[in-house]
Amino acid sequence: METIETIGNSNPVLPEGYSLVPKGKLANAVTCLEMREKPEAIAAAERSDLSLARMTVPDLDTYRQLFRAIGEEWMWVSRLVISDGELADILRDPRVEIYVLSSGGTPAGMIELDFREPGACELVFFGVTKETIGTGAGRYLMNHALSIAWAHPIERLWLHTCHFDHPNALSFYRRSGFSPYALLIEVADDPRVTGILPRTAAPHVPILE
Incomplete structure (x- = not known):
């Protein structure tokens, strides 16, 4: 790794290709992945402890509560910063399908599929709650x-994932049949600094103020 000189000074000397991210901001490395053909076999076996049901008339508060429960650890914020009207327009579009995973009658995961682009589908959000990670629920949910x-x-x-996500997310998507096709860098406000997320969220990502 190249040395970054005088980083504490007002004019740090950075190696070629580096950019200094301002305090209060986050730099997010995003990987986009795609699947161009239907898998030959999809084992969407049922489990007695898990069930999946479509959220046919999404309630915004219920949706955001589940969104936080799954994504707060991984810096999911996009559905928390848009207005109720914008969110309602998305969730109540018949071309957007939301499914809730339940474990023992308790919401434990979600899938959001967006079919608004003809001939394509974006797996916009996919995840399970912290308590459900490691139980096989993620594979069950992906197969469905x-x-x-x-x-x-x-x-x-x-779909896209990022380095704020679970450390096994990228390999999980690749094992599921997705192939990376693009890398992006996103610079945005740290939602823990702006107050959108609590300061305890995503402890694996440092806060710089």
């Missing part, structure tokens, strides 16, 4: 996500 998505007349299923 693939079955649901490819039951539609699509030619491409895609």
Whole structure:
């Protein structure tokens, strides 16, 4: 790793290709992945301890509560910063499908599939609650996500993940049949500094103020 000189000074000397991220901001490395063909076999086996149901008339408070429960640890904020009207327009569009995973009658995960682009589907949000990680619920949920998505007349299923996500997320998506096709860098306000998320969220990501 190259040395970053005088980083505490007002004019640090940075190696070529580096950019200093301002305090209060976050730099997020995003990987986009896609699947161009329906998998030959999708084992969406049922489990007695898990169930999946579509949220047919999404309630905004219920949706945001689940969104936080799953994504707060991984810096999910996009659905928390848009207005109720904007969120309602998305969730109540018939081309957007939301499914809730339940474990023992308690919400434990979600899938959000967006079919608004003809011939394509974006797996916008996918995740399980912290308590459910490591139980096989993620594989159960992904197999159902693939079955649901490819039951539609699509030619491409895609998603994106980032380095704020679970450390196994990228490898999980690749094992599920997705292939990386683009890398992006996003610089945005730290939601823990702006107050959108609590300061205890995502402890694996340092806060710089």
